[in-house]
Amino acid sequence: MYEKNKDSSKVELLAPAKNFMAIKASGPFSNAIYFGINNFNMRMNADNFPIESLPKIAEMCHNPKDPSFKKRKAYLTTNIVIYEDEIAELEEVIQASKDAGIDAVIVHDIAAIQLAKKIGIPFHISTQCNVSNSESAKFYEELGAERIILARECSLKQIKKITKKMKKAQIEAFIHGAMCSSISGRCYLSQTLSGSQKQSANRGKCTQPCRREWKLIAPDSHEFIYDGQRIFNSRDLCMINYIPELIQSGIKSFKIEGRMRHPHYVETVSRVYREAIDSYYNGEFEKKLKKEKWITQLKRVYNRGFTTGFYFQQATIKDSQLNSPANVSHFRYIEMGRILTYHPTGVAKIELFNGTLKIGDKLIVMSTDGNYETYFNQKIKDIRVNGKDVEFTGRATKEKPIIITISVDHPVNGKKIDAIYKFTDETYSKPKKGGKKRKTSYKLS
The missing domain is CATH 2.40.30.10 (Translation factors)
Incomplete structure (x- = not known):
């Protein structure tokens, strides 16, 4: 059984927000939120916020009206590749973030780092930077980064070694949500197939070709190795059963992926992980793990099936969702x-x-x-x-x-x-004997 943790510095739970409803949805559970402005983030197809919303976002997080909500930090994502004609606008966004009281910006491009330092706002290094070792992490730490979001390809053993070698910068890692089949999301497949930078994953406009069916044919025999299967379609990361191991590794922020997800998804995932984190610090994790059925609750909201990603071993074909491109929940x-x-x-x-x-x-x-x-x-x-x-x-x-x-x-x-x-799940239709589907109670609007 895991002992009650004596460290007074508890791990941060970081929730995604695509709109104001999502900010409220995680209010009682998360310690911080991350969000995107209309430009400069890796989820350009999400709702995102106009720059004028920055003061309201900061106010909602720092001074919540609902007494059940936590006072939270707010982080702005600016983690795409930046081109020359965008630097002035990016500087305007980062300056507006500081003026509004946003707590930090999440950056990838060196230009964004330079502007954050110039303006004087804390910055976190995005997972897009593919930081996979302590030397890379220390490089960004020396640049002034307060936090490093590690590459998703890092194992738990590697993360432990990295956290021990950090002097000031905190380590953040993803614990739940969609996974990219490319290294730290730095994928060029969408751009290559579309023939346009406007559909580039590195510009926040991925068309997700990895979710489609693919045929892999042996060049010598012309036989199908994979015939119409979704071999690149990763299952979603889910680490709910391993909260003690994650906390004990030295990770300081647990990040939930999902800036394109429904507010109810954000609420459910944030609530479940909050319960798991608190139960660890209270010395009740194993007891609550069996009683609360957290994994069952997570399976009800959007998911492609679950995997532990790279935390314990290299991903294999078993970590791909071959049968469905999207949601496998019946709800x-x-x-x-x-x-x-x-x-x-x-x-x-x-x-x-x-x-x-x-x-x-x-x-x-x-x-x-x-x-x-x-x-x-x-x-x-x-x-x-x-x-x-x-x-x-x-x-x-x-x-x-x-x-x-x-x-x-x-x-x-x-x-x-x-x-x-x-x-x-009352609208879910599944084949009965004879191939007929049961009638549904509601019509989908």
């Missing part, structure tokens, strides 16, 4: 209706247009627009239809919606800006 987000109006007494008027609701149902309430920040879980406590209390509603459709009112625990936006969702 989906079903939009049930839109909020029409909200009364300050805590009552929301809703246009229900998809399926039925009953008292006790669990909903996700969130905005349909990333510029808004509504996000919370709501258990239905009451339902009113035509002014009468009911236990459940009739079946609503887009052609025949039902207007209902329910009590909500937090303020919401009307005018159909906010919506209610169910997170359920």
Whole structure:
């Protein structure tokens, strides 16, 4: 059994954020968030934030309104390859980050490092730099980096050796989320196949050809070695069962990948890893690992199947997801209706247009627009239809919606800006005997 850790300096849990809802989603669980501005980050297809949002992001993290939220740090990603005509704009972004109170910038290009030093904002070295040994880490440490995000190809044994040789800089490592089949994500396959830098992974615009089916043919016999399989399609990293080993390796920040993921994904993964980390420091990890079924909870949200990556051994074909290019979870987000109006007494008027609701149902309430920040879980406590209390509603459709009112625990936006969702596997269809699929309870919107 793992002993209670006596180190007062606990590991940081770092959560991704593609919009304001995702920032709120990890509020009670993460110690820090990382996000991207419209340009200069490795997830250009995510929602991302305009530069004008920087003060609000810092305020949400440093001075949360919700008492259940932690005070958190905010890190801006600027980790793409920078070209000459972009330097002035990058300097503007980094300067605006410092002025807004952003805690650090995550950098890859030497130009970004130089600008961060010039402006005087802390900087972290991106995994894109492929730091795989202590000499490389010390080089960036001497440049002034406060943190090094190691290459994903490092083993746990290698990480332990690197952390012991660092003087000031902290070590950060990914613990959960999507994996790239190329070295530290520095892939040129998307750019090569598209014939354009506009589709380059190193510019944040990867088209993910590694997720597709490929045929590998032996040149001598012309026989198929792989016939239409996703041999480059990595499973997702998941280290939930190895939190003690990770903490004891000297890693100071646990990073969750997912700046293109749903806020509920961010909430679920952050919550599960928070529980695991806290249970380690409380000396209860093994007990909680069996009881809480963390891996089951993680399998419900988006995943391609799980792997431990390179932490314990070199990746093999078993670490690839050959059967599916994307999500293998049976759970989906079903939009049930839109909020029409909200009364300050805590009552929301809703246009229900998809399926039925009953008292006790669990909903996700969130905005349909990333510029808004509504996000919370709501258990239905009451339902009113035509002014009468009911236990459940009739079946609503887009052609025949039902207007209902329910009590909500937090303020919401009307005018159909906010919506209610169910997170359920009831829509999942699987073949029965005879090849027929079962009927579904809801229609996907």
